[in-house]
Amino acid sequence: MSGDEKIRRRLTDFIKAEAVDKGFDLCRITGPDSIPQAPARLADFLAAGYHGTMDWMAETEARRADPRVLWSEVRSIVVFAMNYGPEHDPRAVLEKPDRAAISVYAQNRDYHDIIKGRLKEVATRFAARGGADVKVFVDTAPVMEKPLAAAAGLGWQGKHTNLVSRTHGSWLFLGSLFTTADLYKDEPERDHCGSCRACLDACPTDAFPAPYKIDARRCISYLTIEHKGTIDPTIREKIGNRIYGCDDCLAACPWNKFAASASEMKLVARDDLKAPRLADLLTLDDPGFRTHFSGSPVKRIGRDRFVRNVLIAAGNSGDRSLIAQCIHLADDASPVVRGMAAWALSRLMDASEFVKFAAGRTDDADADVRAEYERARATP
Incomplete structure (x- = not known):
């Protein structure tokens, strides 16, 4: 293995170890060219009006469809996931009409702040170790995290359009780190939904x-x-x-x-x-x-x-x-x-x-x- 390849391996292993240390359950890596189907699918979604009043999706279509439009220098995309699965079936409250059902993810502190804070910690240490430029994103930026997560091998997009993991089901928060470093890429996960609906x-x-x-x-x-x-x-x-x-x-x-x-x-x-x-x-x-x-x-x-x-x-x-x-x-x-x-x-x-x-x-x-x-x- 050449000196460059050793550095590449060390950086890849380092960022995955940092992800575990900061409490993430999954961490995989893909490239900016890994979701070639995304532009057409996004265009169809917007043309059908399925985005409703979320005009910002149309306004950021180009950046959202292609990570390289968002940042031309990106060479690797690291996708992180944190399990937020409930300890009970959240649908039980639906049988109590005098009570309110609040989505599981919103029963905690705002995950945007928590995940972004942890991603910034990972990014700071990674940048210091490898000298590469980094940017972190959590949901609010025009990043198609679910297709990227599937391309990175964290899971697959189920029929409900959300990410599904063989090890964590459908309960995952996602965040991403874009970097100019060339890291080893993971294999994508295939769809395991089968005939289930x-x-x-x-x-x-x-x-x-x-x-x-x-x-x-x-x-x-x-x-x-x-x-x-x-x-x-x-x-x-x-x-x-x-x-x-x-x-x-x-x-x-x-x-x-x-x-x-x-x-x-x-x-x-x-x-x-x-x-x-x-x-x-x-x-x-x-x-x-x-x-x-x-x-x-x-x-x-x-x-x-x-x-x-x-x-x-x-x-x-x-x-x-x-x-x-x-x-x-x-x-x-x-x-x-x-x-x-x-x-x-x-x-x-x-x-x-x-x-x-x-x-x-x-x-x-x-x-x-x-x-x-x-x-x-x-x-x-």
Whole structure:
């Protein structure tokens, strides 16, 4: 082995050892040219409108589709994964309509901050050891981490479009390190989904138009997190009590049962976010929301969007004890909150009771709120 090859091997082994030391469960390496199919697939996704209102995906299409457009000097891409699998089936809370279902990943501290902090530690030590330039990315940058993770051999993209690992199932946080160093590349993982369609059948809103394709406009995770306005009335009932994200397709994956134990540095869920009471969440004003979700990824959607989601869950709960709180929110300063309060009340009140309540509210200054009352009154 030549001197250059020895250096290349030492750097490759070093960064993988650093990944383990910093608590990552998986670390594999690929090249910037390893996802040649990505540009066409991304273009098809955007052309179909499956990205919904996520305009930033179209705006960053070129950089997202090709790592070399994002950084022309990159020679190796190191992909890291951390297992966040729950200790129980997260779908159990769906049978408790007075409680709220928050996606497993959001029951901890914001993973963006934690993973990026650890990646920066790895990057600093790696740059000092090898003298190469490095850049780290976690989700928020225009990097197609799931195709890159599959190309690096961490797993494969399942029919639900998320990464699946033979050793950690569908519960993985991803991050990447781009470097100018030429490292040894790992072999990609082949698809092991076979004829299974458990994830597709588990989706409550039929968000998968076909295996390996997702329409975000019907995805509960997108609707409750990324979507800012009113939510399609035909989908609200199917959302149930999911107020932030949805774990159904992930939890249904059979590969989860083969998942290895998580690292000792695994994030621990907050007890108060595992199944909080809807009644408690409906009382949150903006300061209360910010305080309650400090350090949580939930905080980034803001109080108004969050309460909108809680009101949908309240409307689906059948719990008349929530009526008083919904009436109070019907006068909220936020139009999206007032609109969802109207919908929730139309579901919780008797028909005559709601007609009487709505009689004096059809002159709301916001057209969407007026439409909610008119639609609710017209629904038998």
